[in-house]
Amino acid sequence: MNALETSELGKRYGRRWALREATIELPSGAKAALVGPNGAGKSTLLNLVTGLLAPTTGGVRVLGRPLEAAAVAFVAQDKPLYRRWSVADLLRFGAATNPRWDREPAESLLRAHDIGLRERVDRLSGGQRTLVALALAVGKRADLVVLDEPLADLDPLARVQVMSVLRALEATVLLSSHILADLAEACDHLILLGAGRVRLCGSFTDLLSTHPTADLEDLVLDFLRNSEAAR
Template structure:
């Protein structure tokens, strides 16, 4: 089964299309990298899949059915956590707003990275706030976790720590990032956007077999420079 399917998905702002005719699939259990230059439509796609935007055209299926908010956990780039709350406050909020809440799983992730329940969000580093946001996603028990630039502004060691958590998440993951080297270590599926359209979608192994690329970065750069070859 596919965790995510979009069919001719589009979003228009006035006369401008931010995303157009986007049809992608993400298999259940995959770690899917969403990549492309600025303005390619990545955030628009993530917001549509997360239910934060309504599509202008097309449709979205999550695990073979219509989009349900409970099935998707979204971690935005700016991690909009309540900064003056403690970690414990956030966990209580998660329990109050999610009927399938798994507090034990969320607390286990936090404890494994030395984040105490009494710590206040505005006193945490960017990396630790990212881990708190991931813990809330785990607690929601969503089948699909959507991450918008979770590695932005993190140092290399913290990026490794965050990506190790992403690798072990008990869910399908759709992850947007500009840091291709980190994505190549964890992800097994690629969605490449360019100018609001899907340029490439498929498993890393299949895509690399079909192209004489040396790795993910080479593959991405080739199809961005030669969009007429995309499929």
């Protein structure tokens, strides 16, 4: 079964389409890299599949059902955690606001990275705050975990830690990032957006077999260059 399906999904602001005719299928358990140049529609797509925006056209289904908030966990780029709260406070908030909440896997992730429950959020490093946000997503037991630039402003060690957590997640993951080398290590599917439309969508294996290039980075760059030249 597909974990995520969109059909002719679009969002228009006045006369301008931020995203249009986006049809996507991600199988359960996929780790999908969402890439594209600035203004391609990535943030719009993420906000639509998490329910933060209402579509102008089309719809979103998760595990064959219409989109429900409980089915999706979203880690935003700025990771809007309550900075004066402790980690334990955030876990209690997660338990109070999520009907599927499971505290143990959330605490297990934090223990694995030596993040204490008494630590205050504003005293954590950027990498630690990202890991706390991921712990909240894990505790939610969501079917789909969506992440918007989770690696931004992280040092190399923190990026390695975050990507190791993402690889181990049992949920389907949709991850937006500009760091293609990290995506290639953690993901197995690709969604490439350009000018508000889906340009490529599929598994790395299938895409590389039909667009023979050395690796994911070459595939994305070659396709974007060719698309730009054709415009």
